[in-house]
Amino acid sequence: MTEPAFDVVVVGAGPAGSAAALEAARAGMSVALLERGPYPGAKNVYGGVVYGRVLDDLVPGWEQTLPVQRWVTRRSTMMLTERQALTVDFRTENWGGPPYNGATAHRADLDSWLASHAQEAGAVLVTSTTATGLLRDAHGTVTGVRTDRPDGDLRAKVVIACDGVNSFLAHEAGLFADVPGKRAAHTALGVKETLALPRELIEERFGVRGRHGQDIEIIGCTGDVPGGGFLYTNLDSVSIGVVLSLTGLAAAAVRPEEVLARLKEHPAIAPLVQGAQLKEYSAHLLPEGGYEAMPELAGDGILVAGDAAGMCLAAGIWLEGVNYALGAGMHAGRAAAAAVRADDTSRSGLAGYRRALEESFVLADHRRLRRVPGLVFSDRVQHLYPRLVCDMAEAFFTVDNPRPKPGLRKLALTAARAHGLKARHLLSDALTALRSFA
Structure with missing residues (x-):
């Protein structure tokens, strides 16, 4: 039998993957971190809010180096009808300094920053590489990944799948109980525009100063399609978008950019984005099923984390994902390292991963709020x-x-x-x- 080249292979250098690679490398494991883009964050077009308290464990002193656009000091929830808007608006100076609550950031910056910490800990970053499938031994245990690299496959004692909402690796491993139509019903499409505005105009319109910013979550803005909207301030741009039910979008026979255009024209929103110049339009699938739609989190030789495991919280007043990805990745890296040290990378040997998540905010939040996605939609x-x-x-x-x-x-x-x-x-x-x- 070929000796594994690495103790751990992590697929996907997003927040979950880089956190997993960082923790496993810190534990003394040999780690490969695969990224299909030319650099971490290259294929990401996200610009939103990061809740960073979980980084206290991952990157001590993160507040000094995290590539922040603005610290969120205003948090608003807005209800819209065609001609009305009611907003609950909270602001506090306590979020403008340590301990910070949330920050707006661009994923291209965030992912590169976090992956660099994994590299400093000893992980090997392998870019422009796609994992095309799983390697298994005669007993069906995962022993690595196939890749599109000329030099072939990567063998490992544990694979951590952080390959996004359509995780082909988790499905190939049999971690999802696939039911026809279930994936679409638990998946949403997020569409977003980044609009350039002068920094002084953002501060005037949103009532913020310096590096302070606002996060607005919006209900009732997507017409016949179940979903919600958001508007975030960056340093010299704003991110505005909608999150739409895939099945609802198909039933309404409307294009997502039309829904977003109507939001921008709403009388409560139009003054905030007036005169802005489009810098980027993007679309991205999101897992919206919550706790009830999550897969098994561990199999023989494999763990799954982040969007690949459905760890996105869509609870109306909360729309969070990066913090859950970071927490899950951190515990996945630790669990993989513990299993390798114990020479037991079977499903039972990796079971500590789920136990750790159940005891942490990651699954505790999702379990408590498991009914909310159905209510919100x-x-x-x-x-x-x-x-x-x-x-x-x-x-x-x-x-x-x-x-x-x-x-x-x-x-x-x-x-x-x-x-x-x-x-x-x-x-x-x-x-x-x-x-x-x-």
Whole structure:
């Protein structure tokens, strides 16, 4: 039998992959980090919010070197109808300095930064290389990956699949219980534009200064397609986009760029992006099924992490993925190293990975919020509640003398009747939210 060239091969140099490679290399393992682009981040077009507290363990002192665009000090949730907008806006100076809460960053910068730390720890970065399949021994245990390199395959004691939402390696390993139509139902399409704006104009329009910035998450902005929107400030650009249900997009027979164009034209959004110049348009598939749609996380000789494992939290007021990828990658690297040291890279030998994730925020958050994706993508949250809440707000703030001001109870009952809201639906949704967020 050919001796493995590496203890660990990590496929994909995104946040999960680089975190896994970093931890495994630190543990003394020989590690190869495969990236199909010419450099980490080359194929990524993400520009969004990174929640970096998990980096305290991975890269101590990360705040000093992370390629930050802006530190998020304003966090807003916006509900839209065709002509209305209601925003809950929170800002704090506490997020503008250590310990920071979140930051906007470009993935091309972030991925290269994190991969460089993995290299410094001893990982070998192999770029412009695609893993085309798994290598197995006579017992079916994964023993490495096939590649499109002229010099052939890479053998390893453990493979960590961080190869994105369509993880071919995880599917080949049998970690997903494939059901026809299930993957599409648990997958969304994110489309985003990066729009250039002068730095001083961003600060004026969004009410921020210096390296402070704003993150706006938007509900009710995608028309007949279940989904949501976002608007983030970078240093001299803004990122605006929508996340759309794949099945809903197909049923509505509408193009994603049309949905995004309508969001940009909304009266609450248009003044913020007026005069901006398009720098980049991008589209990317996202796992949106949450805890219930995740695959098995370990097999004989293989672990899966990040988007490849469906670790994206789409919970309406939260849209997070990078922090879960970093946490999962970190624990995958540690679990792989422990299994190699114990000379047991079987499924049971790698089972410590899931136990560690269950005890960490990664699976604890997803498990607690497992009902939320279904709630957020429901017709009531997508359409009825934004209209109901905006109508209530409009009626509450309308001065209609000589009539007396209406009470909130009367406004709520009037709005509920006008929009056909049933008490049982409100109670059901309230219970789901209470169980998830309480």
